[in-house]
Amino acid sequence: LAQAFVTLATNDSYARGAMVLGKSLRNHKTSKKLVVLIGPHVSDQARAVLHKIFDEVRLVDVLDSGDTAHLAMMKRPDLGVTFTKLHCWTLTHYSKCVFMDADTLVVSNIDELFEREELSAAPDPGWPDCFNSGVFVFRPSNETYGKLLQYCTEHGSFDGGDQGILNDFFSDWATADINKHLPFIYNMSSIAIYTYLPAFKQYGANAKVVHFLGQMKPWSYTYNPTQRRVRGSSQPGLLLQWWALYSAEVLPMLIREYGDQPFNSGCEVRPKHTEQENNHPLVSSAERKQRWEQGQADYMGIDSFDNIQKKLDVFLK
Structure with a gap:
């Protein structure tokens, strides 16, 4: 068997x-x-x-x-x-x-x-x-x-x-x-870093399995793939390993399966300007206003903070 x-x-x-x-x-x-x-x-x-x-x-x-x-x-x-x-x-x-x-x-x-x-x-x-x-x-x-x-x-x-x-x-x-x-190296809890730092410094490099114990799981955080940063974590080292693997090897598979359907990837995504500009004509200002009123702003594209900031700058000048 x-x-x-x-x-x-x-x-x-x-x-x-x-x-x-x-x-x-x-x-x-x-x-x-x-x-x-x-x-x-x-x-x-x-x-x-x-x-x-x-x-x-x-x-x-x-x-x-x-x-x-x-x-x-x-x-x-x-x-x-x-x-x-x-x-x-x-x-x-x-x-x-x-x-x-x-x-x-x-x-x-x-x-x-x-x-x-x-x-x-x-x-x-x-x-x-x-x-x-x-x-x-x-x-x-x-x-x-x-x-x-x-x-x-x-x-x-x-x-x-x-x-x-x-x-x-x-x-x-x-x-x-x-x-x-x-041995603890087969189930090293990420909390151990806080509870016994000298031992972590001595043996942590030999760890074979990392266990993300506690309420905050790796997927509870947000990751910026361009900066390779995990938001809101004071212990990014081990989390970065998780996110590097997720964003490089798992996320592309999920994107293929979801196709055009939206899903929470956990990654901060900033679309390229060319895409944004191409998207602009698709939505009339009346439609856009209606979406805003229904709470459906396109935060990743036309209604992103950067675009709103640009509009405000133009308006204030």
Whole structure:
């Protein structure tokens, strides 16, 4: 049986993260298969791009899956996303897998993780006796999947998510076998830079996986591709790596899929003047006024700040 890296995207934002993660694994020449589990809210365009990057794109909707998952979900609706993540244990056509959250980025080849056993993971920076469930090695098994669902329904999760459940279920991780403790370089949280700067300076260059923990995800920022700057971030180094990969390799694929349909690229785009001038005759001033009144100003083109500034300058002179 083959082995695979597995990630999860429940919506289009996380799908972008998954695309960047998949590309980063490919760019670092993984020999393993790539699998992404997606929720029903992922758009057709995002699915099409995922199909180009991943070997397998599997739609997992807890409410449509087998009876056990359905019953578990009825009892614990609060754990919806968690149940979706636990689906990774049903990938029994693979002998061993490494799960990676969609907000991780690979910065070198990590195929050696497949030498580890279930459940191997790195310590959580917030509570090192717990492992962080952003990166873990596991063996797909319908039996384990069933037991995890049952455990979920009976005990819930102490943190409301999958990390609490997995730590309770694989409760001997902290004490039983040091080989199941992945070095922090396989799941280095971007927060670690603040919490232990000397260690980051000493070991950070060896990091193999960066995990963008916290509420602000890489795709929550705005990126200026011409200046290669991430807006509003005090720690741009790692974020820049994410954005460089996204804008160079993922965004062109998304643009092809969306065609003329507008979508939020996350990049600040300044159209060339020639395009703006060509666009001017297409909209009459009456139409333009009507659009403004309806709140549909063309901020990227004719109604851009630069153009308004020019009009004001002319008027004020």
